[in-house]
Amino acid sequence: VSLFRLTPQREAVLDVVRRATDHPTALQILNRVRQGTPSIGVATVYRALDLLVAHGAIKELTLGDRGSARYDGNPKPHQHVRCTRCGRVADVSIELPRAAASAAEAASGFTVTSYDVQFSGVCAECTR
Amino acid sequence: VSLFRLTPQREAVLDVVRRATDHPTALQILNRVRQGTPSIGVATVYRALDLLVAHGAIKELTLGDRGSARYDGNPKPHQHVRCTRCGRVADVSIELPRAAASAAEAASGFTVTSYDVQFSGVCAECTR
DNA sequence: GTCCCTGCAAAAGTTTTGCATTGCG
DNA sequence: CGCAATGCAAAACTTTTGCAGGGAC
Numbered sequence: 082v083s084l085f086r087l088t089p090q091r092e093a094v095l096d097v098v099r100r101a102t103d104h105p106t107a108l109q110i111l112n113r114v115r116q117g118t119p120s121i122g123v124a125t126v127y128r129a130l131d132l133l134v135a136h137g138a139i140k141e142l143t144l145g146d147r148g149s150a151r152y153d154g155n156p157k158p159h160q161h162v163r164c165t166r167c168g169r170v171a172d173v174s175i176e177l178p179r180a181a182a183s184a185a186e187a188a189s190g191f192t193v194t195s196y197d198v199q200f201s202g203v204c205a206e207c208t209r
Numbered sequence: 210v211s212l213f214r215l216t217p218q219r220e221a222v223l224d225v226v227r228r229a230t231d232h233p234t235a236l237q238i239l240n241r242v243r244q245g246t247p248s249i250g251v252a253t254v255y256r257a258l259d260l261l262v263a264h265g266a267i268k269e270l271t272l273g274d275r276g277s278a279r280y281d282g283n284p285k286p287h288q289h290v291r292c293t294r295c296g297r298v299a300d301v302s303i304e305l306p307r308a309a310a311s312a313a314e315a316a317s318g319f320t321v322t323s324y325d326v327q328f329s330g331v332c333a334e335c336t337r
Numbered sequence: 338g339t340c341c342c343t344g345c346a347a348a349a350g351t352t353t354t355g356c357a358t359t360g361c362g
Numbered sequence: 363c364g365c366a367a368t369g370c371a372a373a374a375c376t377t378t379t380g381c382a383g384g385g386a387c
Contacts, residue, residue, distance in 0.1 A: 086342080088341095091342095120343095123377085124346095124377090125342080143271045171319065173312070177309065188301045188302065189290045191331060193290065196328045201325075204317075214361085250369040276376060278352095
């Protein structure tokens with residue numbers, strides 16, 4: 082856990098990601114940060130996101146979108162459900178049984194250290 | 210399951226994806242198809258991949274790579290392990306317990322219809 | 338003074354779209 | 363003939379990189 086400078090720009094990015102509940106993309110984060118810090122550049126946001134991910138402060142998600150990553154302000158292990166109709170993503174706090182990771186190790190020969198589960202379905206709004 | 214024309218180009222794309230064991234990206238697929246069909250264009254490959262995915266013949270994966278999807282010639286439900294050191298991806302055939310999807314539904318209010326698990330770890334080669 | 342950070346602009350990489358042409362049915 | 367599929371080129375997007383200026387320590 083090394084140190085890094087929490088500059089105003091980085092703090093603004095972290096703030097936006099933490100406050101977000103919709104798992105925004107980098108460019109969405111850029112737009113939100115610009116409401117308070119209009120002069121911030123694209124590169125700064127990308128570099129801040131990489132840094133925050135590397136330090137475990139936030140998580141990077143690659144959900145079903147082609148060509149863009151999304152970010153999650155909750156660094157604790159948790160899973161996601163995605164609505165196939167409207168694209169909404171919600172958090173789910175569940176843990177897989179030990180046996181799942183063990184089975185994966187046995188089947189692949191890998192040493193498994195973590196996992197991500199993405200459920201797909203239809204959200205309450207879209208079902209209605 | 211509607212019909213569509215299996216043109217030589219689409220067949221070549223399907224063939225390459227089925228034969229691949231490395232979950233290639235669209236551009237990697239393009240290059241491989243071009244070894245047998247040099248005149249095929251980028252757009253044709255992208256359109257063929259979309260079509261094949263829509264018909265359930267292949268699967269589209271969004272693994273840890275920023276800005277590029279990967280494709281899997283195995284349409285049956287299965288999971289993946291990704292090596293955090295070399296990027297290699299292997300298939301894993303396991304099923305989650307019913308309780309997992311039920312828990313996700315209860316926690317989110319979604320109607321869950323499927324799931325994808327991505328394990329992360331280190332492969333045998335990289336461990337050595 | 339040095340080094341890290343920023344903003345801008347250009348470049349790179351991936352995917353999509355428009356359009357004229359081709360060729361199956 | 364009509365319509366779907368193709369190839370090419372341009373456009374659209376997202377992300378990365380180079381670089382000059384500025385601020386923190």
